[in-house]
Amino acid sequence: MAEALVFGGSGQIGVPVRARLHAQGWHVHALSRQAHEDNDGTTWLRGDFADMPPLPPRVDAIFSLGPLDRFAAWFAASRIDAPRVVAFGSTSLETKRDSRDPCERDLVRRLGDAERSLFEAAAARGAHATLLRPTLVYGAGGDRTLTRIARLAGRAGFFVLPRGANGLRQPVHVDDLADAALAVLDRPATFGRGYALPGGEALAYREMVARTLAALDPPPRLREVPAPLFALALSAARRLGKLQELGDAAVARMREDLVFDAEPARRDFGYAPRAFAPAREMFGL
Ligand SMILES: NC(=O)c1ccc[n+]([C@@H]2O[C@H](COP(=O)([O-])OP(=O)(O)OC[C@H]3O[C@@H](n4cnc5c(N)ncnc54)[C@H](OP(=O)(O)O)[C@@H]3O)[C@@H](O)[C@H]2O)c1
Incomplete structure (x- = not known):
């Protein structure tokens, strides 16, 4: 039976990756800082990159679905024998x-350093690494953009955006990312390479939010206000300790197109992500 070591196996991409590995007959060793019960094909290891429990000395593949910088630092220092490494980074490497x-x-x-370190460490020990960089992730109710918007809007009955939030986005579903993680495994074209993994549709930020709201029951209203008024309201909310994570840079990016080409991933491992058709359950509601 093939053995995988999975970091981030409890996360929103990690859960569907483990499910696919189980379905394909792999045994999974998964690290978590929390206690989990072993189940259908996963042996849980309790620990942290800073406090690693004993690991199997050899596995067929390692999947990194958690913090890339910590994984890369651990991998460079470890002696684990694994011919294949699939790690998730982020398109933030470009967009930010x-x-x-x-x-x-x-x-x-940190993302750039981690990618370089990972490729170097893998090459030095004759392993093949592939880096997968998703755009804006959704689908499992655990993301910090659309799920957060859906929950805030669901509570308030409305959601406010600054006018001109027309920058293009390509939201990508966690299941398409999990499919990609397994699809690259035996594709030599992907060895030593990184790929952007955008969703199957590019749409304006405001349209992405409008579709998210339309998926809720009852659908909250989308209100668009002049950008200076939005900035004023946002700074008032921050003074009250709310929306701290929505920085000025993120607001400014709502007008920018953050678009990536899926063609290299399609060509090398048949990547075919779905269009953005959100449903209430995808936001854990
Ligand atoms: N969410 C997005 O929009 C997005 C976009 C682009 C790229 N990505 C990348 O995709 C990957 C997966 O993202 P995700 O959203 O699925 O993650 P997530 O749901 O936030 O889960 C993070 C996972 O990382 C593990 N983890 C965090 N800190 C850890 C530590 N110190 N030691 C060991 N494990 C640790 C967590 O495990 P425990 O809590 O069980 O310990 C959890 O399983 C990450 O590399 C992320 O940067 C995400």
């Missing part, structure tokens, strides 16, 4: 490169 927010630029630096 020139951000006005120093925390976002720091994230870009």
Whole structure:
């Protein structure tokens, strides 16, 4: 039986990746900081990258579906024998490169360093690494964009956007990402390469939010206000300790097109993501 070591196996991409591995007859060893009961094909290991429990000395593949920088640092220092490594990074590497927010630029630096380190460490031990970079993830009710919008709007009965939030987005469903994680495994064309994994449709930010709201029951109303009024309301909310994670850089990006080409992934491993058709359950509601 093939053995996989999975980091981030409890997360929104990790859960469907483990389900697919089980369905294909793999045995999964999954690390989590929380206690979980072993079940249908997963042996849970309790620990953290900083406090690793004993691991199997050899596995057929490692999947990283959690923080890439921590995984890459651990992998570079570890002696585990694994011929194949599939790791998730983020298209933030491109979209936040020139951000006005120093925390976002720091994230870009850490992601870039982690990708380089991972490819170097894999090559040095004769393993094949593939990096998968999703766009905006949704589908499992655990993301910090659409699920958060759906929940806030569901409670308030409305959602407010600044006018001009017309930058293109490509929301990508967690199941399409999980399919990609397994599809690359035996495709030599993907060895030592990174791929953007966008969703199957590019749509304006406001349209993405409008469709999300339309999927709720009852559907909250979308209100668009002049950008200066939105900025004023946002800074008032932040003073009350709310919406801290919605920074000015993120608001400015609502006008920017963040679009990635799925063609290299389609060509090399048949990536065929779905169009954006949200349903209430996808936001855990
Ligand atoms: N969500 C998005 O919109 C998005 C977009 C682009 C890229 N990505 C990337 O895709 C990957 C998966 O994202 P996700 O949204 O599925 O993640 P998630 O749902 O937030 O889950 C994160 C996972 O990482 C594990 N984890 C976090 N810190 C850890 C630590 N210190 N030691 C060990 N495990 C740790 C968690 O495990 P426990 O809590 O069980 O310990 C959990 O299983 C990540 O690399 C993320 O950067 C996500």
